[in-house]
Amino acid sequence: MKSMVIGGIILIVALMAGTYFVAGDAFNSDDYINSLTMLGAVAIITITVFVALKYINQMKNDTAGGELADEKWDGIGEYKNPIPTGWGLAFIGTIVWLFWYWTVGYPTNGFSQIGQWNEETIEFNKKFESKWQNPSNETLTAMGESIFLVQCSPCHGVDAEGINGKAQNLRKRMSQDSVEYVIKNGSNNLKTVYPGGMPPMMLTEDKDIEEVSAYVAGGFKGEQPAAYGVCAGCHAPDGAGIEYVGPNIKTYDNALVSAVLENGKRGLIGIMPSFKGRLNPTQEKAVTAYIKSLGE
Template sequence: MKSMVIGGIILIVALIAGTYIVAGDALSSDISIESSLTFLGAICVITITVFVALKYVNQIKNDTASGELSEEAWDGIGEYKNEIPTGWALAFVGTMVWLMWYWTVGYPTNGFSQIGQWNEEVNEYNARFESKWENPTNDTLVAMGESTFLVQCAPCHGVDAEGINGKAHNLTKRFSKEQVVHVIKNGANSLKTAYPAGMPPMMLTEEADINAVAEYVAGGFKGEQPAMYSVCAGCHGADGAGMAFVAPNIKAYDDALVTAVLTDGKKGSIGMMPSFKGRLNETQEKALAAYIRSLGE
């Protein structure tokens, strides 16, 4: 036992020295009551832990089992009818009490939450924002949309909205012929929130018809309307203005189309635009649509 005590003391000294080596710089740079108490607490924890471990190691080595054996035995191995140790029982009950307190009253259920505070402040700011810009003019929407575009959209579409090395579509032009041809041949089913039916691929099959319709739509619906545009007009309308919940406007970047693309993302001829759902409020979405329309004008 004496050798174990000496070994325990040596172990305590070694652990305290190791703790000081690791955390000594912080202690020497901040000589405050808190830091001193923290280091003193570490010494206490190390000392108590080592001596408790030595106590039980000594019991394992020297104690013998005693008490009344139960009647059941397995291969000559029996079990004593000893009572639960008082300390263990108190620790178990205390743990259960602490658990119920933690679930019902303690942190973090009713405690301060930085995330909760952040959400409250964001909700409060959004409410003020919506109240301030409840009825903005078109000029105000365009200015607001430009700021939103430069932050959210410019990394792909560029500050001039003309796209960056083919990474995103040129928004100064409504649609290119290549985009329209791609949609006709491959369909467009990504805007499911606003237009759940989508558009099936190959509504037109003849190359001449596809090119004629694509040139007419990309050209802004100017000139003589191709006869086969009637296939598109069934959903998009004769003027291309679209139908709510059926097909989007293919004549202009109206609010509904821009909101649908922001909500669901858009798969096009050069890749997939991710969804921006939840990143912009309703006013910002309208502002972005107004700004994009102003680019074409």
């Protein structure tokens, strides 16, 4: 038992040293919450180690005894022994701590850097929205270029051409291969804006798929294929889309770009993650204005 106690003390010291090595800088400030946190870590580590040692020692040396209960499962009985006193006290202590934390404990009555940051961000966004309620298209385009270079160019490139096919080329709406992929596989990326999604194989003939994809990727120029009538029911005859039914497949617009930013997108090239919460509505409009300007 003596060797176990010594080992436990060494373990406690090692764990505390590791904790201080990783997060020691936080305990040199005047924030008393950090000091309480460190004190709590010491208590938890110490109690955990010695409770574990206690029960390891019991398992090695104690023998079961007492009155057996009448119930048995597969020949295995259970003694009518009371719960361990330490376990009971720990359970009650946990309940007491829970109510303390809910009522007077951190973070409900303490300073929070995250809370301060959230408050400042909310205040800034209010000022931003108030200032840019009705910006001109030129202002939106300039704003969108700045946002694009920070948020979008790492994948789409500073020229928006998709970095050799690694991401969507935003200088044109869609490539023929992308249109064929969507026709064959469907698309359910933008359900918050277009809840119905698009089922796969709305066109089944290879000739129809090739003609429609070439027509859509070509910007709806030339003679419209007869098979496009199937697509027009959701995307409109001119490809401009129908609200809540199908997106614009001719050009980029606010609804489409906002939907992609909010939901992310899966397609022929790969997966684009959601940008939900990273841009406010004005910034999304600005990105749309900039992307639209690329094709002009």
